[in-house]
Amino acid sequence: MIVGIDFDNTIVCYDGLFHQAAVSRDLIPVETSPAKEAVRDVLRATGRETAWTELQGLVYGHEMQRASPFGGVAAFLKRCGDERVVVNVISHRTRQPFAGPAIDMHDAARQWLNSQHWFSGDDHGLDPQRVYFEETKADKLGRIAATGCDLFIDDLPELLGDPAFPNGVTRLLFDPHATRVGMTEFQRVGSWPEVTDLLFPQGGR
Ligand SMILES: [Mg+2]
Known part of the structure; x- marks a missing residue:
């Protein structure tokens, strides 16, 4: 997977x-x-x-x-590593802010990821080569298709519902504050432990 x-x-x-x-x-x-x-x-x-x-x-x-990961992300990535599930991180993030002081926001994001110790050397199975920061939504959608994702998890219904979203990829809407309860187009998940249970339904190994 x-x-x-x-x-x-x-x-x-x-x-x-x-x-x-x-x-x-x-x-x-x-x-x-x-x-x-x-x-x-x-x-x-x-x-x-x-x-x-x-x-x-x-x-x-x-x-x-100074930002934190959502609770349970680290455990999810560890489980993916254990189960040999390939993980791609695919983001649409401009390189420079639209306003305010200049900073390379792709570098800032990679630094943040490095500081979490989730890469394979740290036993979590995330490969730095599989972390993609794209400058446009179209490039993000293209990357989801090109990397062969079976499933994609995103907090934005606009992304999951885009007409160019690749066919055949299961879409999970991450909705930690339950603000999209009425949205039935996609399967909603409220937390990372919930995602873990969904993908690895046996519970303990
Ligand atoms: Mg997002």
């Missing part, structure tokens, strides 16, 4: 980080909910779309080393 996984907001959890970055720059009141969407909504509602764009550049770039 070959599994494909999105990166931002699927592997990496930014909960709290947008809030912290925005509060520390006096962009939002500290009482704002820590969810990324809440921070975005406050900035948009007050006409500060540019500040939101800059904040994304900061969080996905300079501040990203």
Whole structure:
């Protein structure tokens, strides 16, 4: 089996980080909910779309080393290594932020992955050669097809529902905050332990 996984907001959890970055720059009141969407909504509602764009550049770039993986990702990758399941990490991420200070956001993402110790030498079976940062959605979809994924996990229904999404690839919608409950087009998964149970249904080996 070959599994494909999105990166931002699927592997990496930014909960709290947008809030912290925005509060520390006096962009939002500290009482704002820590969810990324809440921070975005406050900035948009007050006409500060540019500040939101800059904040994304900061969080996905300079501040990203402070982000955490979603719970259970490491155990999932370890299990894939044990079961000889090939994992591709396939992300659509611009190389430079649209606004704010310049930084190579692909490098920042690779550094973050390195610091998790998930690569094969660390017994988790993730191969650095199978980590792809694409600059466009079309390239991401092309990569999902080219790497022969049997299954792809992503937090964005727009990606999974794209007309160019490759045929024959099972689509899992990662929905950790249960904000897409009404969406029946794709199978929803709420956590990485749930993904692990779904792919390895026997439980213990
Ligand atoms: Mg994502």
